[in-house]
Protein backbone atom coordinates (compact mmCIF):
# COMPACT_ATOMS: atom_id res chain seq x y z
CA UNK A 1 0.00 0.00 0.00
CA UNK A 2 2.77 2.43 1.00
CA UNK A 3 6.57 2.19 0.74
CA UNK A 4 7.21 4.12 3.94
CA UNK A 5 4.43 4.62 6.51
CA UNK A 6 5.14 6.99 9.40
CA UNK A 7 3.01 6.76 12.53
CA UNK A 8 3.05 9.81 14.80
CA UNK A 9 1.60 8.69 18.15
CA UNK A 10 1.65 5.00 18.98
CA UNK A 11 -1.16 4.41 21.49
CA UNK A 12 -4.32 2.33 21.03
CA UNK A 13 -4.99 3.55 17.48
CA UNK A 14 -1.42 4.09 16.21
CA UNK A 15 -0.45 0.75 17.77
CA UNK A 16 -3.37 -1.02 16.10
CA UNK A 17 -2.50 0.49 12.70
CA UNK A 18 1.12 -0.66 13.19
CA UNK A 19 0.03 -4.19 14.06
CA UNK A 20 -2.37 -4.65 11.14
CA UNK A 21 0.08 -3.00 8.70
CA UNK A 22 2.84 -5.36 9.85
CA UNK A 23 0.65 -8.47 9.88
CA UNK A 24 -0.82 -7.88 6.43
CA UNK A 25 2.23 -6.29 4.75
CA UNK A 26 0.52 -2.94 4.13
CA UNK A 27 3.80 -0.97 4.30
CA UNK A 28 7.39 -1.61 3.19
CA UNK A 29 8.74 0.21 6.24
CA UNK A 30 7.02 1.50 9.38
CA UNK A 31 8.57 4.49 11.13
CA UNK A 32 7.26 5.19 14.63
CA UNK A 33 7.49 8.57 16.31
CA UNK A 34 6.05 9.86 19.54
CA UNK A 35 6.66 12.63 22.02
CA UNK A 36 7.88 10.62 24.99
CA UNK A 37 10.95 8.37 24.90
CA UNK A 38 9.28 5.96 27.36
CA UNK A 39 6.35 5.31 24.98
CA UNK A 40 8.75 4.91 22.06
CA UNK A 41 10.84 2.37 24.03
CA UNK A 42 7.70 0.38 24.78
CA UNK A 43 6.68 0.46 21.10
CA UNK A 44 10.16 -0.84 20.21
CA UNK A 45 9.88 -3.64 22.81
CA UNK A 46 6.56 -4.63 21.22
CA UNK A 47 8.19 -4.56 17.76
CA UNK A 48 5.57 -2.19 16.35
CA UNK A 49 7.87 -0.55 13.77
CA UNK A 50 11.13 -0.77 11.84
CA UNK A 51 12.58 2.56 13.02
CA UNK A 52 11.85 4.73 16.08
CA UNK A 53 12.52 8.40 16.81
CA UNK A 54 11.17 11.20 19.02
CA UNK A 55 12.16 13.63 16.23
CA UNK A 56 8.90 14.00 14.28
CA UNK A 57 10.53 16.04 11.49
CA UNK A 58 13.07 13.25 10.87
CA UNK A 59 10.32 10.60 11.12
CA UNK A 60 8.34 11.99 8.17
CA UNK A 61 11.31 12.44 5.80
CA UNK A 62 10.66 10.34 2.71
CA UNK A 63 7.32 9.02 4.02
CA UNK A 64 4.63 8.12 1.47
CA UNK A 65 1.97 8.29 4.15
CA UNK A 66 1.95 9.88 7.60
CA UNK A 67 -0.85 9.01 10.04
CA UNK A 68 -1.14 11.22 13.12
CA UNK A 69 -2.76 9.38 16.08
CA UNK A 70 -2.52 11.79 19.01
CA UNK A 71 -5.14 13.47 21.23
CA UNK A 72 -6.95 15.99 18.99
CA UNK A 73 -5.67 18.97 21.02
CA UNK A 74 -2.11 18.13 19.95
CA UNK A 75 -2.89 18.15 16.19
CA UNK A 76 -1.69 21.68 15.43
CA UNK A 77 1.68 21.26 17.16
CA UNK A 78 2.28 18.01 15.25
CA UNK A 79 1.31 19.56 11.88
CA UNK A 80 3.64 22.48 12.59
CA UNK A 81 6.52 20.11 13.37
CA UNK A 82 6.08 17.84 10.34
CA UNK A 83 4.73 20.24 7.65
CA UNK A 84 8.06 21.53 6.31
CA UNK A 85 9.56 18.02 6.09
CA UNK A 86 6.90 16.22 4.04
CA UNK A 87 7.95 14.98 0.62
CA UNK A 88 5.99 16.00 -2.51
CA UNK A 89 2.99 13.70 -2.97
CA UNK A 90 2.96 12.47 0.64
CA UNK A 91 -0.47 11.62 2.07
CA UNK A 92 -1.05 13.10 5.54
CA UNK A 93 -3.90 11.77 7.62
CA UNK A 94 -5.07 11.55 11.21
CA UNK A 95 -7.50 9.41 13.22
CA UNK A 96 -9.05 12.05 15.50
CA UNK A 97 -12.56 11.61 16.89
CA UNK A 98 -13.28 15.23 15.86
CA UNK A 99 -12.83 16.44 12.29
CA UNK A 100 -13.65 20.14 11.58
CA UNK A 101 -11.39 21.49 14.33
CA UNK A 102 -8.55 19.11 13.41
CA UNK A 103 -8.74 20.35 9.80
CA UNK A 104 -8.59 23.94 11.12
CA UNK A 105 -5.56 23.05 13.25
CA UNK A 106 -3.58 21.07 10.68
CA UNK A 107 -4.36 22.34 7.16
CA UNK A 108 -2.58 25.73 7.45
CA UNK A 109 0.71 24.03 8.36
CA UNK A 110 0.75 21.44 5.58
CA UNK A 111 2.49 22.21 2.25
CA UNK A 112 0.47 22.37 -0.99
CA UNK A 113 2.60 19.51 -2.37
CA UNK A 114 1.19 17.06 0.25
CA UNK A 115 -2.32 15.53 0.21
CA UNK A 116 -4.30 16.01 3.43
CA UNK A 117 -6.98 13.34 3.90
CA UNK A 118 -8.40 13.45 7.46
CA UNK A 119 -9.86 10.18 8.74
CA UNK A 120 -11.67 8.71 11.73
CA UNK A 121 -11.75 4.96 12.29
CA UNK A 122 -14.93 4.53 14.32
CA UNK A 123 -13.43 1.71 16.34
CA UNK A 124 -11.85 1.71 19.75
CA UNK A 125 -11.96 0.65 23.36
CA UNK A 126 -11.63 2.29 26.79
CA UNK A 127 -7.93 1.32 26.88
CA UNK A 128 -4.98 3.43 25.75
CA UNK A 129 -1.23 3.24 25.17
CA UNK A 130 0.90 1.05 22.87
CA UNK A 131 0.04 -2.17 24.74
CA UNK A 132 -3.69 -1.66 24.14
CA UNK A 133 -3.59 -1.95 20.34
CA UNK A 134 -4.54 -5.05 18.35
CA UNK A 135 -4.54 -5.89 14.63
CA UNK A 136 -8.24 -6.80 14.46
CA UNK A 137 -9.52 -3.49 15.90
CA UNK A 138 -10.70 -2.10 12.57
CA UNK A 139 -12.25 -5.28 11.20
CA UNK A 140 -15.77 -4.63 9.90
CA UNK A 141 -15.88 -1.15 11.44
CA UNK A 142 -16.46 2.15 9.66
CA UNK A 143 -13.65 4.52 8.78
CA UNK A 144 -14.92 8.01 7.86
CA UNK A 145 -12.83 10.17 5.51
CA UNK A 146 -13.40 13.95 5.40
CA UNK A 147 -11.19 15.26 2.55
CA UNK A 148 -11.31 19.04 2.04
CA UNK A 149 -12.90 20.10 -1.29
CA UNK A 150 -10.37 19.87 -4.12
CA UNK A 151 -8.29 17.07 -2.56
CA UNK A 152 -6.68 14.85 -5.22
CA UNK A 153 -9.19 11.96 -5.68
CA UNK A 154 -6.30 9.52 -6.25
CA UNK A 155 -4.89 10.33 -2.79
CA UNK A 156 -8.34 9.87 -1.21
CA UNK A 157 -8.73 6.53 -2.96
CA UNK A 158 -5.22 5.45 -1.92
CA UNK A 159 -5.99 6.11 1.76
CA UNK A 160 -9.46 4.52 1.40
CA UNK A 161 -7.79 1.40 -0.04
CA UNK A 162 -5.38 1.32 2.94
CA UNK A 163 -8.28 1.45 5.41
CA UNK A 164 -10.20 -1.21 3.48
CA UNK A 165 -7.08 -3.38 3.70
CA UNK A 166 -7.22 -3.04 7.52
CA UNK A 167 -10.72 -4.56 7.36
CA UNK A 168 -12.64 -1.27 7.58
CA UNK A 169 -15.60 -0.11 5.55
CA UNK A 170 -15.03 3.41 4.23
CA UNK A 171 -17.48 6.32 3.96
CA UNK A 172 -16.77 9.93 2.95
CA UNK A 173 -18.55 13.01 4.37
CA UNK A 174 -17.90 16.63 5.35
CA UNK A 175 -16.10 17.31 8.64
CA UNK A 176 -19.12 19.25 9.94
CA UNK A 177 -21.53 16.40 9.25
CA UNK A 178 -19.10 13.94 10.84
CA UNK A 179 -18.92 16.05 14.01
CA UNK A 180 -22.70 16.28 14.34
CA UNK A 181 -23.21 12.52 13.82
CA UNK A 182 -20.39 11.55 16.18
CA UNK A 183 -21.57 14.05 18.82
CA UNK A 184 -24.78 12.02 19.30
CA UNK A 185 -23.42 8.52 18.64
CA UNK A 186 -20.13 8.72 20.55
CA UNK A 187 -19.32 11.98 22.32
CA UNK A 188 -22.59 12.43 24.26
CA UNK A 189 -22.73 8.73 25.27
CA UNK A 190 -19.29 9.25 26.82
CA UNK A 191 -20.45 12.44 28.56
CA UNK A 192 -23.46 10.58 29.95
CA UNK A 193 -21.22 7.77 31.20
CA UNK A 194 -18.83 10.21 32.89
CA UNK A 195 -21.84 11.97 34.43
CA UNK A 196 -23.73 8.94 35.73
CA UNK A 197 -20.64 7.40 37.30
CA UNK A 198 -19.82 10.78 38.86
CA UNK A 199 -23.38 11.13 40.20
CA UNK A 200 -23.32 7.65 41.73
CA UNK A 201 -19.93 8.37 43.32
CA UNK A 202 -21.31 11.52 44.97
CA UNK A 203 -24.45 9.97 46.48
CA UNK A 204 -24.56 10.41 50.23
CA UNK A 205 -27.10 7.70 51.06
CA UNK A 206 -25.38 5.01 48.96
CA UNK A 207 -21.87 3.85 49.77
CA UNK A 208 -19.18 3.35 47.13
CA UNK A 209 -19.07 -0.35 47.94
CA UNK A 210 -22.85 -0.62 47.36
CA UNK A 211 -22.47 1.04 43.96
CA UNK A 212 -19.98 -1.66 43.00
CA UNK A 213 -21.76 -4.52 44.77
CA UNK A 214 -25.23 -3.90 43.34
CA UNK A 215 -24.27 -2.50 39.95
CA UNK A 216 -26.42 -4.25 37.38
CA UNK A 217 -25.32 -4.62 33.77
CA UNK A 218 -26.37 -1.12 32.71
CA UNK A 219 -24.23 0.71 35.26
CA UNK A 220 -21.30 -1.62 34.65
CA UNK A 221 -21.39 -0.72 30.95
CA UNK A 222 -21.26 2.96 31.89
CA UNK A 223 -18.25 2.40 34.15
CA UNK A 224 -16.39 0.79 31.24
CA UNK A 225 -16.96 3.82 29.05
CA UNK A 226 -16.20 6.21 31.94
CA UNK A 227 -12.80 4.51 32.29
CA UNK A 228 -11.76 5.94 28.89
CA UNK A 229 -8.65 8.10 28.57
CA UNK A 230 -9.14 11.52 30.31
CA UNK A 231 -6.78 13.45 28.00
CA UNK A 232 -8.34 12.12 24.82
CA UNK A 233 -11.90 12.84 25.98
CA UNK A 234 -11.11 16.24 27.45
CA UNK A 235 -9.79 17.16 23.99
CA UNK A 236 -12.87 15.77 22.20
CA UNK A 237 -15.18 18.02 24.24
CA UNK A 238 -12.92 21.08 23.93
CA UNK A 239 -12.71 20.67 20.15
CA UNK A 240 -16.28 19.62 19.22
CA UNK A 241 -18.04 22.15 21.40
CA UNK A 242 -20.75 23.41 19.04
CA UNK A 243 -22.00 20.01 17.87
CA UNK A 244 -21.92 18.57 21.40
CA UNK A 245 -23.87 21.53 22.82
CA UNK A 246 -26.44 21.34 19.99
CA UNK A 247 -27.01 17.60 20.50
CA UNK A 248 -26.92 17.90 24.29
CA UNK A 249 -29.75 20.46 24.06
CA UNK A 250 -31.91 17.93 22.23
CA UNK A 251 -30.91 15.18 24.64
CA UNK A 252 -31.88 17.27 27.67
CA UNK A 253 -35.26 18.15 26.13
CA UNK A 254 -35.96 14.47 25.60
CA UNK A 255 -34.81 13.62 29.11
CA UNK A 256 -37.23 16.18 30.58
CA UNK A 257 -40.04 14.61 28.54
CA UNK A 258 -39.08 11.24 29.96
CA UNK A 259 -39.02 12.64 33.51
CA UNK A 260 -42.51 14.02 32.95
CA UNK A 261 -43.78 10.64 31.73
CA UNK A 262 -42.40 8.98 34.86
CA UNK A 263 -43.82 11.69 37.16
CA UNK A 264 -47.33 11.37 35.65
CA UNK A 265 -47.18 7.56 35.41
CA UNK A 266 -47.67 7.73 31.66
CA UNK A 267 -47.09 4.02 31.03
CA UNK A 268 -48.34 4.11 27.42
CA UNK A 269 -45.82 6.79 26.43
CA UNK A 270 -42.96 4.95 28.15
CA UNK A 271 -43.97 1.67 26.52
CA UNK A 272 -44.17 3.25 23.06
CA UNK A 273 -40.72 4.82 23.38
CA UNK A 274 -39.11 1.65 24.75
CA UNK A 275 -40.68 -0.37 21.91
CA UNK A 276 -39.21 2.00 19.33
CA UNK A 277 -35.76 2.02 20.90
CA UNK A 278 -35.72 -1.78 21.05
CA UNK A 279 -36.47 -1.88 17.31
CA UNK A 280 -33.59 0.54 16.69
CA UNK A 281 -31.16 -1.71 18.61
CA UNK A 282 -32.37 -4.79 16.73
CA UNK A 283 -31.94 -2.88 13.46
CA UNK A 284 -28.32 -2.08 14.35
CA UNK A 285 -27.57 -5.68 15.23
CA UNK A 286 -29.33 -7.15 12.18
CA UNK A 287 -28.17 -4.78 9.46
CA UNK A 288 -26.52 -1.59 10.65
CA UNK A 289 -22.98 -2.85 11.22
CA UNK A 290 -22.83 -4.74 7.99
CA UNK A 291 -24.61 -2.61 5.43
CA UNK A 292 -25.22 1.11 5.22
CA UNK A 293 -23.71 3.84 7.37
CA UNK A 294 -26.29 5.18 9.83
CA UNK A 295 -28.56 7.97 8.57
CA UNK A 296 -29.15 10.28 11.49
CA UNK A 297 -31.32 12.66 9.51
CA UNK A 298 -33.88 9.89 9.37
CA UNK A 299 -33.40 8.68 12.92
CA UNK A 300 -34.08 12.12 14.38
CA UNK A 301 -37.58 12.30 12.87
CA UNK A 302 -39.41 10.82 15.88
CA UNK A 303 -37.32 11.40 18.99
CA UNK A 304 -38.42 10.64 22.57
CA UNK A 305 -39.79 14.15 23.11
CA UNK A 306 -42.15 13.79 20.14
CA UNK A 307 -43.21 10.27 21.11
CA UNK A 308 -43.76 11.23 24.74
CA UNK A 309 -45.52 14.50 23.83
CA UNK A 310 -48.19 12.46 22.02
CA UNK A 311 -48.82 10.30 25.08
Ligand SMILES: NC(=O)C1=CN([C@@H]2O[C@H](COP(=O)(O)OP(=O)(O)OC[C@H]3O[C@@H](n4cnc5c(N)ncnc54)[C@H](O)[C@@H]3O)[C@@H](O)[C@H]2O)C=CC1
Nearest residue numbers: 009010011012013035069070072074096097124125128129
Ligand atom coordinates in the same frame (compact mmCIF):
# COMPACT_ATOMS: atom_id res chain seq x y z
N1 LIG B 1 -9.45 5.45 21.91
C1 LIG B 1 -10.34 5.22 20.99
O1 LIG B 1 -11.20 4.38 21.20
C2 LIG B 1 -10.32 6.00 19.70
C3 LIG B 1 -9.51 7.12 19.56
N2 LIG B 1 -9.51 7.82 18.39
C4 LIG B 1 -8.68 9.02 18.26
O2 LIG B 1 -7.36 8.57 18.07
C5 LIG B 1 -6.43 9.49 18.62
C6 LIG B 1 -5.45 8.73 19.50
O3 LIG B 1 -6.18 8.07 20.50
P1 LIG B 1 -5.60 6.77 21.23
O4 LIG B 1 -4.70 6.01 20.34
O5 LIG B 1 -6.76 6.11 21.85
O6 LIG B 1 -4.73 7.48 22.38
P2 LIG B 1 -3.52 6.91 23.24
O7 LIG B 1 -3.49 7.71 24.50
O8 LIG B 1 -3.58 5.43 23.35
O9 LIG B 1 -2.26 7.30 22.35
C7 LIG B 1 -1.92 8.64 22.07
C8 LIG B 1 -0.53 8.75 21.51
O10 LIG B 1 -0.24 10.13 21.27
C9 LIG B 1 0.99 10.50 21.90
N3 LIG B 1 0.83 11.89 22.35
C10 LIG B 1 0.10 12.34 23.39
N4 LIG B 1 0.17 13.68 23.48
C11 LIG B 1 0.98 14.08 22.48
C12 LIG B 1 1.45 15.35 22.05
N5 LIG B 1 1.10 16.47 22.70
N6 LIG B 1 2.27 15.40 20.99
C13 LIG B 1 2.63 14.27 20.35
N7 LIG B 1 2.21 13.03 20.70
C14 LIG B 1 1.39 12.95 21.75
C15 LIG B 1 1.15 9.51 23.05
O11 LIG B 1 2.47 9.36 23.39
C16 LIG B 1 0.59 8.25 22.43
O12 LIG B 1 1.57 7.63 21.65
C17 LIG B 1 -7.25 10.55 19.34
O13 LIG B 1 -7.30 11.72 18.56
C18 LIG B 1 -8.62 9.94 19.46
O14 LIG B 1 -9.63 10.93 19.41
C19 LIG B 1 -10.21 7.41 17.29
C20 LIG B 1 -10.99 6.28 17.35
C21 LIG B 1 -11.12 5.51 18.58
Ligand SMILES: O=C(O)C(=O)Cc1ccc(O)cc1
Nearest residue numbers: 097121122123124125126186
Ligand atom coordinates in the same frame (compact mmCIF):
# COMPACT_ATOMS: atom_id res chain seq x y z
O1 LIG C 1 -15.05 1.98 23.72
C1 LIG C 1 -16.06 2.42 23.17
O2 LIG C 1 -17.21 2.06 23.48
C2 LIG C 1 -15.95 3.44 22.10
O3 LIG C 1 -16.89 4.15 21.84
C3 LIG C 1 -14.64 3.53 21.37
C4 LIG C 1 -14.47 4.75 20.53
C5 LIG C 1 -14.02 5.92 21.10
C6 LIG C 1 -13.79 7.03 20.32
C7 LIG C 1 -14.03 6.99 18.97
O4 LIG C 1 -13.80 8.09 18.24
C8 LIG C 1 -14.47 5.84 18.37
C9 LIG C 1 -14.69 4.71 19.15
